[in-house]
Amino acid sequence: MSTSTESTNPGGRRRADRAAAPTATGSSAAGPGNTPLLELRNVGITFKTTTGDVEAVKETNITVMPGETVAIVGESGSGKSTSALAAMGLLPENGRISEGQVFFHGEDITHPSRKRLIALRGSEIGMVPQDPMSNLNPVWKIGFQVRETLKANGLPHADKDVVQALKDAGLSDGERRMNQYPHEFSGGMRQRALIAIGLACNPRLLIADEPTSALDVTVQKQILNHLEKLTKEKGTSVLLITHDLGLAAERADRVVVMQKGRVVESGPAQALLQNPKHPYTQQLVRAVPSLTPEDIGAADEGDAAQEIVQIKELVKEYKIRGSWGRSTQFRAVDEVSFTIRKGHTTAIVGESGSGKSTIAKMLLGLEDITSGTIHVDGKDISTFSNKEWFGFRRRVQPIFQNPYGSLDPMRSVFRSIEEPLRVHKVGDAKSRKEKVYDLLDRVALPRQLGDRYPNELSGGQRQRVAIARALALDPEIVVCDEAVSALDVLVQDQVLKLLGQLQEDLGLTYLFITHDLAVVREIAHDVCVMESGKLVEVGSVEQVFENPRQDYTRRLLDAIPGKDLLEV
């Protein structure tokens, strides 16, 4: 909560009381407790491009009080990161603050001098960047990179200080960790190292730009818990940038919702969530699966439904090449058995590396089966001849994750959707054309989209095209491999609804691979939970969500951001 924490700064490890920090008197003559730490007043940010100036952010007001956590929420391209970067003077070359003012603790830092900016960064404003994989320099040891930060801000930088910073960020054996390179760290550990760097100089404000969006939910929860504890202790204010409204509401005191470069709504997290006023926020709240679960997809007919796919003791082993031709076996999928009911959605959930995608690939015939069997309609797919495989592929079609990689950029939308029909020699040119238009109608895309190329389409539109392509051959089973994970929530909601509608209309069977349990609750009928290649829990959605039998499942469920807000 936003209490005055100026006097209760326990982080005096390196820095004495900071209350004496020089502050130019701002426009507000309020007392020290009432001066916002960061204030964006009516800020507009303009980018210079070859086609003229583009105003990316307009009339934006964001205030962060001392000790407060404020979250900026918005979809990609809404200007949330740009606003935060502007506060730190980190806009790209072609961007500038064209309007309004930025205040840091009452001091106008809209156009700071270079010197002042360098003084502000690190020691006053820290940053945890988004991608833990690319934001650590791979050729330097972690310890060196933390030390660099301390040194740059004129703080003691002996080994013990570095170890302390790493320990604060939750890397307990700091002595060993500081001598390791980034590639020896897991994603979560790297993010901790970045947090260590961001907080090393006890900044008064920490800007965290999607700090956990690349991590598994359970890791995300740990990291955010730790970040919260740390910033509470030190009295640091946090500006959290996220696309996840559930996460924002759970972690922040106040939430700012941005759309197309404007703040559409801002207020206390709870109030905003329970009583959104702006139509965009209302849509957003409705679309977040973890906040308002709704049932998408065909009605569950219970056990009466026929089992279309039976998977028995499925094993996939990969050879990992060692030195001198020695190789070891790695079990990506370890004796997995489950069944998929016709006309229903079976979801496989698990963290990255749990082997869930490998199962999908084996069902699609893209990977060989090491042992075990997959029966589809009672036929063992591993005994198929090439010709049988060709016929079988008409019945099982995939939809992939990356809307930017799943369509051939050199082909028009029409030709992409038509291709399955051509490959399988269905109909003549005229009937194919009708079929393609029919499919475009089905996925709610205008017909004139046919002659466009993928680079002109948005992520949601591309995913619709991918769905249309998958449906071209009237398959019975559609394998969705993280099909909605890369989409913004509103678009994700639309695509999920479309998938549900199609299931109802066409009686499709879905195998839905995802890491997002909130999505599972919306769309799936049956759930398989996987952990490091093994199936740990199988059951109906109700069973698994209401009454998880395994610890692992429980942990996954607990980690859904914004979950607790539902019960409020």
Next chain:
Amino acid sequence: MPDQNSTPDTAARGPVMQPSGREVPVAEHFVAPVLDDEGRAGIETQLADKPSNLWRDAWSSLRRNPIFIISALLMLFVLFVAAFPTVFTSASPDSQCTLSNANGAPTAGHPLGFTNQGCDILARVVHGASASLLVGFGATLGVLLVGILLGGLAGYFGGWVDAIVSRIMDIFFAVPLILGAIVLMAVPVMRQNAGIVTLAIVLTIFGWPQMARITRGAVLEVRSAEFITAARSLGMGKLSILFKHVLPNAAGPIIVVATLSLGIFIVVEASLSFLGIGLPPSILSWGHDISAARPQLRTNPGALFWPSLMLSITVLSFMMLGDALRDALDPKGRTR
């Protein structure tokens, strides 16, 4: 704690909501006024005015690139000269040579003067264009065929196919193009059959690894894309995926390298002919003329200057065209 979330002077201040009862700090709940174009986040159906794809984008950026325009005009000029030499001169390049005209100054109908052998320089320069271009285009075609096929197979199939092709590529890379061509052209069989086709084949033999390497790289980049996996799960064969999906996506860099190679091959042809081991003397070539004009450089510089100028213009136009294409087709080099 009061909250200055929206400054008092902002017109865009919405209704203030009072959170009821709870211990929540009394903070302002700011709501922006609803604009016409928002709150309607339905299915996006708006489209850009004009359809665009890689080629159309490239074309629109090329059209505004002066380097492209100049080089394209020069190239068209050279092609025109090669195709219709008689438009530029009515004199014959070799049958009307009379020694009485040796090293003669320009006269009416012979604006560039005469060579040491008494041949019309303009006629020789104009008629020499076709040989250079034929060798250049022939070798480029050969390099495209061999390079794309081997590079594409190596990149797409990987494993031992890649290992073998890559090692062969390394071996050929180690031999400089000109040196390799000199050695090969000195082989008796080649000497006896010397001609445009032979020279193009020799240049192909030593020129393909460049193209294969570029193709292999481009194919490796595309190969793991999800649309390739989608094509595989459609049941498409490996070769048809290679030709229908992978190679079209690698076309950009291939075209760029092909244009640049064309210029290089023309230079190499001229160099070999200059050395007397390229085209046989019976075929007109700028390289021959430059070589033949050397002894009279002081007395008759025009005989050396004009074929050299034509050669430079031709090579420059292809090189500049290649650069302009690279800027337009290679997204990494694009300055946006």
